[in-house]
Amino acid sequence: MREKGGLIISRVCESRPPRGSSLSLLTALGRIELTLREVIMFNWLRGKKRAASSVSPIGPLAFKSNDAAFAYACHQMQSDLAEGVFLPAIVLDASKEFGTQKAVATDAKGIQTALLLVCSRDGGFRVMAQTASKDGPTITVGDLVAWQAMAFRQEFANLGSDERFGWMGLVLGTLKPEWHNDVGWVGADRFR
Template identity: 30%
Template sequence: MAEDAPHRKFTSTMEAFEHACAEHDTLIVPEQPLLAMVLESVGDAGALAEGDGCAQLTLKAASEDGGFVVISRTTFAPKQTLHPGDLVCWVPLQHDADLGARAGDERFGWVGLVFASFEPQWAGDEWVVREFFE
């Protein structure tokens, strides 16, 4: 991670996302969290509530080239609805090479889960958690 001020509040989630792409470690490593932004949802109000209440989301994960798209879901039902533009903690777990090849970007093949949502704020050495999904 790049050196950051002990506390930084960004003016928008897009500014925070662009900062993560340019200044933070964006190497894809299994079980290593990455900042991601909700792009769109499959359903109303930012997420598709599945039978277990988890949300299915289309995300743009932070990377040096400005981000890459993945489909993911939350670990548990969010208490606060997730909307396009919200920042989340996405954790890649394993790679599906066939899925990545079909999509034209091998990074799309990463399968992972969303564990939390973030505020567009950096404090100390981490993003400020809005909600941890538990």
């Protein structure tokens, strides 16, 4: 049974690994998975960090599409990048960007790995991210998702033309293209 609307995040908005890089994408994804587990365990041991939020004077906003919501977030909302911050992101087609077999990969444990365009003032940056668990929505190209920045790793930053490719994080759930002044982005389905 899926919980709807269980994810709400606070305020939020082009990197690409060079072709033929010495570290293959599959090797990098394996390292990301291992490192993410370490980061999650470390964060659990030291306690959770809450993302700072501030209330905007604007009212509820409903966007016609996920792309429109993402563009608004990039240009109008706070999108500072730091450990623990939640940002909206758009799921991209990894098969077109990297030549992978699928747009969004799913491993034997049910964890999904996707290429994301994460909100930033310059229109977004790319990262590879995994879902927080196997229990949740099936993410597809074009979905608006909640991404939480977990840690920065220089070895992954070196794979891309944009240093921000080194940010590791988790997809916590899908978002509706709706912003509510009192709660932020409205969640659709979350990973449990």
